[in-house]
Amino acid sequence: MxxxxxxxxxxxxxxxxxxxxxxxxxxxxxxxxxxxxxxxxxxxxxxxxxxxxxxxxxxxxxxxxxxxxxxLPLAPNGTDFRKEVWQILLEIPYGEVITYGQISEKIAARRSLAHMSSQAVGGAVGHNPISIIIPCHRVVGSNGKLTGYAGGTDKKLWLLNHEHAELSHKAARS
CATH class of the missing domain: 3.30.160.70 (Methylated DNA-protein cysteine methyltransferase domain)
Structure with missing residues (x-):
């Protein structure tokens, strides 16, 4: 139930x-x-x-x-890969951002792989079932641009501004 x-x-x-x-x-x-x-x-x-x-x-x-x-007692339901991505999201400090590529590099290093798909990471980030607390809003594109957010990029920008995150000029206009 x-x-x-x-x-x-x-x-x-x-x-x-x-x-x-x-x-x-x-x-x-x-x-x-x-x-x-x-x-x-x-x-x-x-x-x-x-x-x-x-x-x-x-x-x-x-x-x-x-x-x-x-x-918090968190128990997001997902594949092992998604849970691995969500765990990395939990490691992003308040008010900071990381790129999909940086997450891909972390997973590749943890798994001793030469490469990990940023698109696969993006899919896992987008399917995060515990928004805000598992801070998927802190993930940006490789150029610092705000990219998709399941709750809407307006909410993503609000959350990042609320945290006083350093955003590139390009991201702040998105």
Whole structure:
């Protein structure tokens, strides 16, 4: 069984999903792949302890703090490759950005490969089921340009500006 609740953010309504113990999803309304990793219907249940913990984290984040995701019980559902990419996303410091190519290089090095596809990394980043907390918004194109974001590039830009991330002039205009 999966459970959901709603969170009102400065960027609109966010749906949180849980298996009862862990956070398995966090999506903006209308987000691409909304609920895609939840394999069963969700029942609204606002009083789960995990939702209180995540709501507190989000309140702190939107208040300008840099709360650690390590304190949250995250359980994103995906392939081993996607989980590997999402783990790298969790390592990106608040207010910093990384490119798809840099993630590809990290995975290639960890796997002792000569090369890893940036497009495959992009697919994994785009299917991240726990937006904001697993910070896929901190991934930019090789030229520093903002690229796709399942929640919308307007939200990506807002989140990066909120974190005071250093963006190239080109990215800030995107």
């Amino acid at each position: 999966f459970y959901s609740t709603q969170y009102s953010s400065p960027l609109g309504v966010i749906t949180l999903a849980s298996d009862g113990t862990h956070l398995v999803g966090l999506w903006f309304d209308g987000q691409k792949y909304f609920g895609g990793t939840v394999t069963q219907p969700m029942e609204e249940k606002n009083d789960l302890p995990v939702f209180h913990t995540v709501t507190n984290w989000l309140n702190r984040y939107f208040a300008g703090e840099s709360p650690s995701a390590a304190s």
